[in-house]
Amino acid sequence: MTAPCERHIPGPGARVAARLGGRLPVLDTRRLQLRGPRIYDFDAYATILCSERAVHMGGPMTREGAWADFTNYCACWLLHGFGLWTIDASTTPSAGFALIGYEYEDPEPELGIFLTAEAEGQGYATEAVEAVRAHAFEALKWDSIVSYVAPGNDRSIGLMTRLGARRDAEAEAALTDGTLVFRHYKEAA
Template sequence: MKSDTPPTLSTERLTLRPLVWDDWPAYSAFLASERARFMSGPHKVDTAWSFFCNDIAQWTLFGHGALMFEETASGTTLGQVALCKGPLFPELELGWFVFAGAEGRGFAFEAAAALRNWGFQTLGMAECVSYIDPENHRSIRLAERLGARRDPEAEAPDPTSLVYRHLPG
């Protein structure tokens, strides 16, 4: 089932919500920083803008896309989680990034699990993958903690990326 309208999801500590203009400064700063090195970055503002618009447009085009996640109690935006496909990815990807200072507290796990589960339950997706830079050890551990398994036979958008496959259940 396609969902043209981005959902707002809640977990024990987080609110996952659609991107808004006020997210742009932190989003573009993240992509311009060294923290984006595992996403082929750092990126210039024009590339960051393309990513931002793509993350929003995928909801209308495909019924999935990106959500920002924030700590519900404080309202502090902590990062992003996304289900993305489009012409750049061979398969539907579950991806994430976390802003500086928000790592190591399980926020990315909580947000990624919530969006992945929403995709399985609401979209009826049979599976998705995460494309991960082999040097991104934190994301590898997160994918494994989410229950994903490495799929060395799967095609990746970058031949150096590792592919982790998420299945329901």
């Protein structure tokens, strides 16, 4: 069921939202465009987070929980100057999402990625993470950024390892919940 808050409401408010969204950084790669999220991207977001695909991200969630997650990451743009990007591939709009997110309990911002089932296996995750990481280092002027990975999430562990991120034992110990922390360093990117 689609809740009323998920629907596009034409008019002045929608035009303000479009102008705000147009001010977010767009990251173009060889095959992808990472752009600010729009309300109609939520359906793809919910499809991922309300399914077994979200098992390593605190899911599966309810649609209401997915909406709270989506709006949190959208709000990060206004509060911190970073947030959620929608990944558009040439043949697959809303192929997934990449983010520099900041959840309430996170000790520092996180570089994250999740794709639709149809978009997996094409190298999009690598391409998107490299673009977001470059943005963190070049535009935000950070020296490092972390990716929080659930133990047993072998695909994410493999991705982070291939991208040269290194486990951060000190950050893992501070979390005390078993989450793996992969740190991406500017000099290694």
